[in-house]
Amino acid sequence: MMKRDESTGDPELDRLMAEFKSNSKELSGVMEQIGDVRGQATGAGDRITVQVSSSGELTSLRIDPRAMKMGSEELAEAILDAARRATEDAARRLMDLTRPYLGEDDRQAPPRR
Template sequence: MAERDLRTGDLELDRVMAEFRANSREFSDVMAQVGEVTGEAASRDGKVRVRVTATGQLTGLHIDPRAMRMGSQELADVILDASRRATEDAARRLMEVTRPYL
């Protein structure tokens, strides 16, 4: 559906409406970029890799078979650490996307 160029005859109102439409498009573009932000991190040895959304939701977890040699608590700690760092990475990336608008 094509956007119509509405004019009211009031120059100031028309200007404000045009500005609002432009800002709305820009906001939609930014929100689309925000939705694509992810964060990633890996354990120091690379045996565990984690990917999260901008909100920190886990969307990917890779555990190398060699990591299974760790004890369960050590593996849990490595996963949690990688997840925390991935969330920090996502927050950093999110800030880069939104900084011009804040």
């Protein structure tokens, strides 16, 4: 198939179109990376490991057999705490990935924990 000439004849418009195409490709790559972001945290002395997606959805939960000796309330609290921290980790990773595209002044961003 023959490649179509995409020049408009207007240098400024051609420059803007080229910039738009470049930004679109870059944004597409960032969107793919966002889908791959995962947050992870451990709890109960590393006996519980939680992983969440970029949206905070629980994607993995590992409970070491030693954690089964904990009481049910203590185990539930440890899982919830690890899930909360994994979600915070995913949010931090997303912010690090998207910050260059948000146009924010880094001095205004909340401090990292």
